[in-house]
Each structure stands twice: as C-alpha cells, then as structure tokens.
Amino acid sequence: xxxxxxxxxxxxxxxxxxxxxxxxxxxxxxxxxxxxxxxxxxxxxxxxxxxxxxxxxxxxxxxxxxxxxxxxxxxxxxxxxxxxxxxxxxxxxxxxxxxxxxxxxx
Amino acid sequence: xxxxxxxxxxxxxxxxxxxxxxxxxxxxxxxxxxxxxxxxxxxxxxxxxxxxxxxxxxxxxxxxxxxxxxxxxxxxxxxxxxxxxxxxxxxxxxxxxxxxxxxxxxxxxxxxxxxxxxxxxxxxxxxxxxxxxxxxxxxxxxxxxxxxxxxxxxxxxxxxxxxxxxxxxxxxxxxxxxxxxxxxxxxxxxxxxxxxxxxxxxxxxxxxxxxxxxxxxxxxxxxxxxxxxxxxxxxxxxxxxxxxxxxxxxxxxxxxxxxxxxxxxxxxxxxxxxxxxxxxxxxxxxxxxxxxxxxxxxxxxxxxxxxxxxxxxxxxxxxxxxxxxxxxxxxxxxxxx
Numbered sequence: 119x120x121x122x123x124x125x126x127x128x129x130x131x132x133x134x135x136x137x138x139x140x141x142x143x144x145x146x147x148x149x150x151x152x153x154x155x156x157x158x159x160x161x162x163x164x165x166x167x168x169x170x171x172x173x174x175x176x177x178x179x180x181x182x183x184x185x186x187x188x189x190x191x192x193x194x195x196x197x198x199x200x201x202x203x204x205x206x207x208x209x210x211x212x213x214x215x216x217x218x219x220x221x222x223x224x
Numbered sequence: 225x226x227x228x229x230x231x232x233x234x235x236x237x238x239x240x241x242x243x244x245x246x247x248x249x250x251x252x253x254x255x256x257x258x259x260x261x262x263x264x265x266x267x268x269x270x271x272x273x274x275x276x277x278x279x280x281x282x283x284x285x286x287x288x289x290x291x292x293x294x295x296x297x298x299x300x301x302x303x304x305x306x307x308x309x310x311x312x313x314x315x316x317x318x319x320x321x322x323x324x325x326x327x328x329x330x331x332x333x334x335x336x337x338x339x340x341x342x343x344x345x346x347x348x349x350x351x352x353x354x355x356x357x358x359x360x361x362x363x364x365x366x367x368x369x370x371x372x373x374x375x376x377x378x379x380x381x382x383x384x385x386x387x388x389x390x391x392x393x394x395x396x397x398x399x400x401x402x403x404x405x406x407x408x409x410x411x412x413x414x415x416x417x418x419x420x421x422x423x424x425x426x427x428x429x430x431x432x433x434x435x436x437x438x439x440x441x442x443x444x445x446x447x448x449x450x451x452x453x454x455x456x457x458x459x460x461x462x463x464x465x466x467x468x469x470x471x472x473x474x475x476x477x478x479x480x481x482x483x484x485x486x487x488x489x490x491x492x493x494x495x496x497x498x499x500x501x502x503x504x505x506x507x508x509x510x511x512x513x514x515x516x517x518x519x520x521x522x523x524x525x526x527x528x529x530x531x532x533x534x535x536x537x538x539x540x541x542x543x544x545x546x547x548x549x550x551x552x553x554x555x556x557x558x559x560x561x
Contacts (some may be wrong), residue, residue: 157341157472157487159508159517163269164341164472188409191382192469195350195434196404198452224347224471 153219236264238507238522258343263290381467
C-alpha cells in the first residue's frame with residue numbers, strides 16, 4: 119500500500135496508506151481527508167476532486183485524457199499541474215505521491 | 225396553494241421514475257427542479273456519455289435515458305415546475321408545505337427528495353472583488369441579449385457556452401475571449417467561425433491566461449489578465465460574462481432539520497424515509513449502510529418509498545401489491561386496455 123500525502127492550501131498535511139487500485143480521490147474520501155468533495159462520485163463530471171500534483175510527480179503520471187483536461191477548465195483556480203484525483207489510480211509506482219488540495223473546490 | 229399526494233424535489237432519473245412508481249399506485253405528484261430542463265445530472269453533466277449499467281439497457285446516453293423515462297411517465301401527465309428551487313419546508317398537521325423561490329406553495333402528505341448532490345448553480349469567479357459587480361456588470365448567464373449591444377465584453381471560459389455567446393455577441397459588440405489554455409472544447413464549426421472572426425478583428429482571443437483583477441467603482445471599467453508567461457494586460461471592459469459550468473450545491477436542504485451525514489440525508493433502508501415522517505430521500509442524495517450511488521439503486525429506493533407514500537396519502541385504503549403484467553387497475557392508469 120503506497121503512502122500518499124495530501125497537503126492543504128494552508129500548509130497542513132496528512133500521509134495515509136492507500137490501497138492499490140483505489141483512486142487518489144477514493145483514498146481521500148475513505149480517510150476523511152478534507153478538501154476533496156468528489157460530488158459526482160468519480161465519473162469525471164464535476165471537477166470537485168481537483169488537486170495540484172507536485173511537479174516531479176506530475177510528469178510521471180499517465181497523461182490526463184482530453185475529457186479530464188476539459189473538466190479541469192471548470193475547476194477552482196486550475197494550474198499547469200492540476201489533475202482530477204478521481205482519475206489517478208494508485209499503484210506501487212505512486213509510493214510517496216504528494217498532492218495539494220486547492221483553497222476550495224467550488 | 226397547490227395540493228398533491230407527493231412533492232418530488234429533483235427531476236433527475238430517480239425523480240422521474242418516482243412519478244411512475246407513484247402513478248401506478250394512483251398517486252399524484254408534482255416535480256420541482258432548479259434547472260430549466262428535466263434530467264438532472266444525466267442532462268447537465270453527461271448528456272452524451274454512455275451509461276452501461278441500466279438493467280436490460282446495454283448502453284444509453286444520459287439524454288436517451290431521460291427521454292425514455294419521460295415516455296414511461298407520459299400517462300400520468302405530471303406537472304413540472306422548472307427553474308424553481310424549494311427554499312422552505314414546513315409542517316402543517318399531517319401535511320408538508322413547500323415554498324419555492326418562485327413564490328409557489330405546495331401542500332402534500334409526502335415529499336420525496338431526489339435532489340442528487342443539490343441544485344445546480346453557476347460556478348462563480350474566484351476573485352473576491354467579483355461579487356460586488358454581480359448582476360450589474362458581471363453575469364453568469366445571458367438573459368437579455370439587448371443589454372450586451374455595442375459594449376466591450378470579456379468572456380471567460382473555453383466550452384460551448386463561452387464560444388456560442390462570443391459568436392452571437394460579436395455581431396454587435398467587441399469581444400475578448402479569455403481562456404486558461406490554448407485549446408477550446410467546442411463544436412469544430414463554432415471554433416472555425418471564431419478563428420475567422422478573430423482574423424476580421426471582431427473577436428480577440430487571449431490565451432493562456434487567467435483573470436487577475438477587475439477595475440471599476442460601481443460598474444466594471446476594465447479587467448487585468450495575466451498570461452502564463454507572467455505578462456499582464458489591461459482590457460477595457462463593460463461587461464464580464466463567465467462560463468465555467470455549473471456546480472452542485474446542497475443549498476436549503478441542509479436547513480430542513482433532516483439527519484445528515486456529510487452532504488447526504490440519512491434514511492431508513494426499508495422505506496427510504498428520513499427522520500421526518502413523510503419526507504423521503506432517494507438517489508444520490510440519500511445514504512444508508514451499503515449505499516451505492518447508482519441510478520438503478522435510486523429506482524429501487526423510490527419504488528419502496530412510494531409504498532409508504534401511498535399509506536400516508538390514502539390512510540383509509542389498504543395497500544395492495546400488484547404487478548403491471550396482471551393488474552387491470554395499473555394497466556388502466558397506464559392508458560392500456
């Protein structure tokens with residue numbers, strides 16, 4: 119189970135073990151990490167599980183598909199390293215992944 | 225005040241199927257939804273995306289599912305109150321009184337909340353100053369085109385709404401189309417039209433950049449945008465139009481005294497009643513042990529809730545479980561002979 123660190127916009131941080139196969143969003147929801155709403159439940163329809171992925175990790179992740187990038191347009195303050203956490207599937211290769219939640223989701 | 229047997233809040237797939245389940249039991253319902261059309265998330269979020277887990281329907285889009293459901297409930301001639309949000313729910317003896325933001329009042333022994341994740345509202349600009357210009361020189365929708373004639377208009381967004389309005393308003397105004405990345409996601413022919421108008425100088429496209437400030441006292445006079453490379457530009461602007469899609473907000477539901485877990489309503493999984501007698505919740509908005517946020521779960525939930533609704537709406541009648549295949553009464557209600 120890889121360790122994933124969820125930082126918030128004010129500097130707080132929580133590191134948890136997330137089971138392989140879950141998404142980064144599900145890891146947050148199951149462990150009550152605040153800052154990720156995931157209103158649509160992971161169907162890539164709402165952009166409320168938006169996170170910023172640390173640069174070095176961003177390039178290692180499989181590229182976002184077009185529909186995800188389109189949806190990120192709708193997110194709160196999107197940046198170059200924005201992703202929807204419901205589309206990042208956890209595996210051993212993500213050991214140590216760090217994501218930061220935006221100031222708010224909507 | 226309009227009286228009915230059941231007030232359904234939310235016209236998504238679950239709210240629509242509730243009409244059916246109530247209708248075959250001889251109960252009347254009205255439906256209230258904040259969107260301007262029926263279908264809920266199916267229409268607003270994924271009209272073109274295929275759904276693969278509706279029983280006996282191997283594949284259909286959100287739009288197709290909505291159409292089929294509307295066809296299925298046609299015999300019941302249900303009244304829809306769209307563009308309306310339920311603001312208040314009050315108890316009146318055995319009945320519930322519902323007040324909407326459109327000054328409509330309804331009364332019924334039962335309410336089914338099939339509100340998904342809440343009501344859809346436009347996603348607002350994150351800039352703090354933005355709020356004070358709202359409805360005077362910043363808009364999230366175009367209600368009256370005339371207002372936007374012969375003005376400097378800055379449109380934000382990269383989707384169909386932003387592109388369509390850029391095209392339409394460029395006929396009589398100067399348009400700046402501002403988007404956070406180079407790519408737009410609109411219909412290809414709209415995009416080529418926009419490019420053409422850019423060459424003609426009618427639309428000026430600014431990408432990749434974001435809004436950094438709004439200037440003005442009562443009304444907006446200009447905006448400043450910041451490009452990804454750090455450069456900034458001040459743009460003379462009379463009106464801002466912002467199209468960043470819709471978000472879902474639970475809204476007033478949170479204030480009706482219902483037991484809640486996070487943003488969902490606790491229900492009894494035997495009849496999907498909340499802690500208030502006669503108020504039910506079904507679909508994505510309800511929660512109970514093992515809850516799955518699937519359309520098919522919502523269908524099951526309203527079927528069971530409708531039985532309890534019957535008991536409350538017809539206290540002097542005995543509820544009889546019947547099959548649509550064999551019940552002449554049901555077939556009559558469906559207009560079959």
